Amino acid sequence: MTSEFEIIERYFKKKIKQTALGIGDDAAMINVQKNHQLVISSDMLIENIHFLKNTNPSHLGWKSLAVNLSDIAAMGSKPKWATLSISLPKINHVWLKKFTEGFFKCANQFGIDLIGGDTTRGPLSISITIMGEIKKNQGLLRSGAKINDDIWVTGQLGLASMGLASLKGKLKLAPRLKIKCLKALEVPAPKISLGSHLSRYANSCIDISDGLIQDLNHILKASKVGATLFLNDIPCEKFIHTSEQYHFVLNGGDDYELLFTAPKKNRSNIKKIAKKTNTSVNIIGAITHKKDLKILNEQGKSVTFNLRGFDHFA
Numbered sequence: 152m153t154s155e156f157e158i159i160e161r162y163f164k165k166k167i168k169q170t171a172l173g174i175g176d177d178a179a180m181i182n183v184q185k186n187h188q189l190v191i192s193s194d195m196l197i198e199n200i201h202f203l204k205n206t207n208p209s210h211l212g213w214k215s216l217a218v219n220l221s222d223i224a225a226m227g228s229k230p231k232w233a234t235l236s237i238s239l240p241k242i243n244h245v246w247l248k249k250f251t252e253g254f255f256k257c258a259n260q261f262g263i264d265l266i267g268g269d270t271t272r273g274p275l276s277i278s279i280t281i282m283g284e285i286k287k288n289q290g291l292l293r294s295g296a297k298i299n300d301d302i303w304v305t306g307q308l309g310l311a312s313m314g315l316a317s318l319k320g321k322l323k324l325a326p327r328l329k330i331k332c333l334k335a336l337e338v339p340a341p342k343i344s345l346g347s348h349l350s351r352y353a354n355s356c357i358d359i360s361d362g363l364i365q366d367l368n369h370i371l372k373a374s375k376v377g378a379t380l381f382l383n384d385i386p387c388e389k390f391i392h393t394s395e396q397y398h399f400v401l402n403g404g405d406d407y408e409l410l411f412t413a414p415k416k417n418r419s420n421i422k423k424i425a426k427k428t429n430t431s432v433n434i435i436g437a438i439t440h441k442k443d444l445k446i447l448n449e450q451g452k453s454v455t456f457n458l459r460g461f462d463h464f465a
């Protein structure tokens with residue numbers, strides 16, 4: 152019989168690089184740099200709600216951490232430490248090996264120490280708390296958007312929700328596009344390096360996890376402004392335009408791209424840091440004085456859309 156403690160030793164305790172005290176005591180201890188603030192966020196992933204049963208465990212390990220990293224990126228911060236609380240229906244060594252392989256692949260790529268957590272028996276669920284550092288008062292908030300700011304997004308929207316629809320048999324995709332969409336769904340790439348450079352140039356930022364419209368609305372509400380979006384400028388697959396299935400892009404979710412707003416004068420600097428960090432960025436609209444959200448098509452006509460993104464209790 153393997154004990155809880157053997158599981159922790161074998162799978163979760165790895166070399167730490169930037170932590171005063173890691174796994175093994177009653178609590179971890181970290182040193183925060185002078186004149187910096189700690190940035191903290193938690194996300195839970197529950198089987199059958201956030202991921203399908205039998206999801207590739209290595210992908211799940213990656214994604215559990217990546218979705219948390221995305222929140223830290225959206226604050227303009229650099230992530231450093233994570234805790235992992237996991238409940239497992241039983242001890243399955245093959246599953247644990249693969250899960251932790253994916254988790255630590257992501258952790259190593261982005262320089263994260265796993266510094267603690269909890270391991271219990273129960274329905275499969277994963278809860279991660281991520282911590283990062285940022286120079287004092289440099290955090291990128293939802294409330295900072297200013298009238299006439301450009302609205303930018305990273306990457307391409309809609310891929311993950313297309314992937315999910317295809318797994319559920321609700322959408323038929325060409326084989327190559329399906330592979331791309333499943334990769335976006337299961338192994339999202341958090342935009343850490345761009346995010347950690349943004350606080351100099353952007354006024355506000357959020358990560359798109361519940362759909363473009365819903366997450367943009369969080370910025371609009373917090374900043375007390377409105378926005379106009381240009382449907383044709385939203386970076387997405389050609390398939391979306393030809394099939395006019397814009398809901399994948401507008402209400403999809405699980406994108407984990409960054410949406411940020413910035414003064415027009417910062418365009419060239421933003422393009423520079425995007426190039427330096429190898430991140431694609433596009434301007435998709437502007438912040439307006441009028442407190443509503445308009446989406447214009449190619450002809451400049453306002454299109455109607457569903458305001459709702461993903462909401463657990465809706």
Ligand code: ADP
Pocket residue numbers: 159163164173174175176177178179234235236237265266267268269270
């Ligand atoms: P306690 O009983 O004091 O809560 P635990 O036995 O739960 O301690 O945990 C022992 C050590 O292992 C602690 O440092 C804890 O943070 C760490 N730990 C437990 N589970 C995990 C996990 N899933 N991932 C990382 N660290 C873990």
Ligand code: MG
Pocket residue numbers: 268269270
């Ligand atoms: Mg415990």
